[in-house]
Amino acid sequence: MASKKNENILHHLKKKNVKLFTLFFVVAFVFLIFSKLSNDYKQTIELKVNLVNVADEILVKNDSANYINAYVEAKGFSLMPFIFNNSKTLDINAKSDVTLKSNNFVFDVVKHKYLIESQLGSAYEVISLMPDTLLIAYSKRASKIVPVTFKKTINYAIGYDLKGEFRFNIDSVKVVGPLEEVNKIKAITTEELVLNDIKSDIQHIVRLDVSDYQHVEVFPKTLEVSGNVTRFTEGIIEVPIVITNQPKTIVINYFPKTVTLSYYVDLENYDAIKALDFKVECNYAELEDNQTFLIPKVVKQPSFIKHVNIKQKQIDFIEL
Numbered sequence: 001m002a003s004k005k006n007e008n009i010l011h012h013l014k015k016k017n018v019k020l021f022t023l024f025f026v027v028a029f030v031f032l033i034f035s036k037l038s039n040d041y042k043q044t045i046e047l048k049v050n051l052v053n054v055a056d057e058i059l060v061k062n063d064s065a066n067y068i069n070a071y072v073e074a075k076g077f078s079l080m081p082f083i084f085n086n087s088k089t090l091d092i093n094a095k096s097d098v099t100l101k102s103n104n105f106v107f108d109v110v111k112h113k114y115l116i117e118s119q120l121g122s123a124y125e126v127i128s129l130m131p132d133t134l135l136i137a138y139s140k141r142a143s144k145i146v147p148v149t150f151k152k153t154i155n156y157a158i159g160y161d162l163k164g165e166f167r168f169n170i171d172s173v174k175v176v177g178p179l180e181e182v183n184k185i186k187a188i189t190t191e192e193l194v195l196n197d198i199k200s201d202i203q204h205i206v207r208l209d210v211s212d213y214q215h216v217e218v219f220p221k222t223l224e225v226s227g228n229v230t231r232f233t234e235g236i237i238e239v240p241i242v243i244t245n246q247p248k249t250i251v252i253n254y255f256p257k258t259v260t261l262s263y264y265v266d267l268e269n270y271d272a273i274k275a276l277d278f279k280v281e282c283n284y285a286e287l288e289d290n291q292t293f294l295i296p297k298v299v300k301q302p303s304f305i306k307h308v309n310i311k312q313k314q315i316d317f318i319e320l
Contacts, residue, residue, distance in 0.1 A: 042127065043079050045070045047090040047116065049136060051105065054094045056219045057143040057176045060105075060136060068109055069130045070116060078123040090119055098136070105136040142179035147172050148208065148223060149189040157199040161232040161306060163266050166202075169224040173208060177216035185213065190223050202227040231267050232306070236260060239278045241296060241315060245285035254282070254317035259296050264306040277302045282315055292316065 047068040051060055068090065082088075092098060097112060098105040109116075109129050117126050148171060156162070175185050190206045203226045208218045238258045246252065259280055265273060279300035286295065293314040301308055 040073055040075060041079055042071065042073045043082065044086065045072055045082060045120075045124075046087040048087055049107070049134065050089050050091050051094045051098075051136065052091050056174055056217070057141045058094075059139045059141060061138060066134070066136055068116070068134060070120070070126055071128045071130075072120065072124045072126055074124045078121075088120070090116060101135075103137060103139065105138060107134040107136065108132075109134055141176050142182040143174055143176045144182055144185075145172050145174055146185055147187045149187050150206075150223070150225060151189050151192045151209075152194075153192060154195045154198060154202075156229065157197045159231055159233070160199045160229055161264060161266070162202075163228045163230045164304065166225055166227045170220065174219045175210075175216055176219065177213065181213050181216050185216070188218055193225065198229055201229050232264050233267060233270060234262055235265050235270060235273055235305075236262050237273065237275055237278065239275050239280050242279065242281045243294070244281050244283050247284070250284075251320040252284075252317045253320055254294065254315050256312060256315065259315075260311040261298065261308055262311065263301070263308045265302075266304065269302075269304055273302065273305070278308075280310070292318075 047070055049066045049068065054060060067087075092107060092112075092115075094105065097115065098107045100106070110132050113126060113129060116129065117124070120126065148168070150166065150168065154162075173188055175182055175188065188208050188210065191209045193204055193206050195202070195204075205222050205224050207222050208220075210216050210218050237260070239261055240258050241254070241256075243252070243254065261278060261280070263273075277300075278298060280296050281299050282294035282296050284294065293316050296310050296312065296315055298308050298310065
């Protein structure tokens with residue numbers, strides 16, 4: 001019995017020793033890794049050049065030549081991200097960091113060593129850079145500025161309408177593409193904005209439509225549109241008629257002397273409307289042979305009213 005008990009104790013101690021050995025082995029291995037990673041190493045990092053702030057009409061050719069090889073020295077910890085991928089993106093400002101030659105951006109690598117060091121970070125010491133000068137090929141497309149046309153189908157709720165005009169963040173855009181296609185474009189239309197039962201302010205972003213052009217891009221690609229929507233009501237007012245271009249040798253009598261106008265106005269301006277805000281004219285010079293009536297037209301009205309309508313479509317007259 002005592003012998004069996006001793007065997008169990010011995011087995012337990014062996015098992016405990018194995019666990020301790022494993023723990024010490026793992027700790028030693030971790031210390032070894034940390035010790036190795038704390039050492040300085042040298043490595044070549046491939047910097048892929050990314051041009052920023054490039055003009056819209058410039059098309060940069062992305063090929064294998066747009067790279068810089070940076071031979072650096074750094075701690076193992078800093079070089080760990082490059083174990084499986086030894087490349088990094090280097091941003092270069094096309095407006096300030098390069099010079100222009102025929103069909104090429106020229107980047108002086110040595111001169112801009114500070115730029116490379118700043119983007120790599122202080123953990124890396126740049127030993128050398130290849131090549132000394134980098135040529136980045138590009139092609140230039142045709143471009144021009146054209147106006148924007150807003151396409152919309154907006155149905156307002158009963159008693160509501162747009163107050164004033166729509167507001168836009170831009171009124172024109174740059175179109176870029178092959179010369180033949182660009183020359184055909186006179187304006188760019190937005191995709192249609194469709195809204196129904198609107199009774200609150202409008203605030204939308206709509207895309208510009210270049211679907212009719214295969215190889216054309218537009219900058220910017222969207223238009224911001226906004227408008228104030230408020231309650232409207234109908235107003236009615238009597239306005240005197242003015243006869244224009246009547247020959248001095250002709251005397252006429254016409255009836256009626258006034259016309260009734262109906263209009264749509266926002267509630268805020270309803271009480272401000274007066275007859276003097278309108279002007280209705282009949283142009284005698286527009287008479288056709290044997291015509292016995294004049295056509296009234298509204299030639300002056302407040303800018304904030306909508307849908308002005310003249311109840312009397314004809315003004316009868318006789319020559320005296």
